[in-house]
Amino acid sequence: MEKKHSTYRYxxxxxxxxxAVRFRSFSKKMAQSHSECLESIMDFFEWHGLDPSKKFGKSIIQEILKNRQRTETSIKRNEATIAIIRDIEINQTKPNNAMLLALFGEDAKTKKPLRKERKQLENKSKPIPEIEVxxxxxRYERLSEKLEKIKQDYAHVLDKVELVKGSFGKAYFxxxxxxxxLEKFKRTLKNHS
Structure with missing residues (x-):
């Protein structure tokens, strides 16, 4: 691997x-070459607006204040962004989501009256209006089919029940x-719950 020292002018x-000795030891800690180290030092002073000939006290305090102002500004921007995202969620995403649920058979309107009913239960002074669901x-047909299937399963189980009278003790089923x-019925109950 050839180094690119020949491409630079020194x-x-x-x-x-x-x-020079102090700078060499400092450079070994900070960068790969003396040029990179010196360049990063100059960039630091220029970026922060520090003057090495002046005392650092005042300039560092001024820099801290500038950074604090930048931080406060960025926090305000972030809060504004969060407010915009919440507004989008309330005004755009939720109505679209409700339309999709209604399209696929989920009735989004049934959830809103339930919330109103809970609020009205807290205020016992007002009468609770009847809610038409x-x-x-x-969905009704699917629920009816599931109910018929469950009725058939229970009828099958009840047909398999026998009363046993023992010579000692009580009778049992x-x-x-x-x-x-039995596993089939357990799975069916677990799927319907």
Whole structure:
């Protein structure tokens, strides 16, 4: 790997020997080359607007105050951005979401009256108006089918129940189901809950 030292033009600077030794040790800690180290030092002073010949006290305090003002400004901008995003969510996203739910069979209007009903329950002085809940036809048909299936399952289970009278003790019921049938009913109940 060839270094690109030949592409740069170098220039010599005369400085005291003690300062050169100190700068070399400082440069080893901070950067790969002396040029990079010196450049980063100059960039630091220029960017912060510091003058090395003056005392740092006043200029550092001024820089801190500038940074504080920048921070406060950025916080205000962030808060404004958050307010805009919340406004978009309330005025644009939620209505679109409600339309999509209504399109796919979920009735978005049934949720709003439930919230109103809860609020009215807290105010017991006002009478609670009756709320008419509408369910889409497809959802009603699916619920009816599920109810019929559950009724059939319960009828099947009740057909498998037998009363057993023992010679000692009380009579008890015996359920004659195979393990696979029992697992099927458990899965069905878990899916419907």
């Amino acid at each position: 220039s010599a600077i005369s400085i005291k020997h003690t300062i 509408t369910v889409p036809k497809i 015996k359920l004659e189901l195979t393990p696979s049938e």
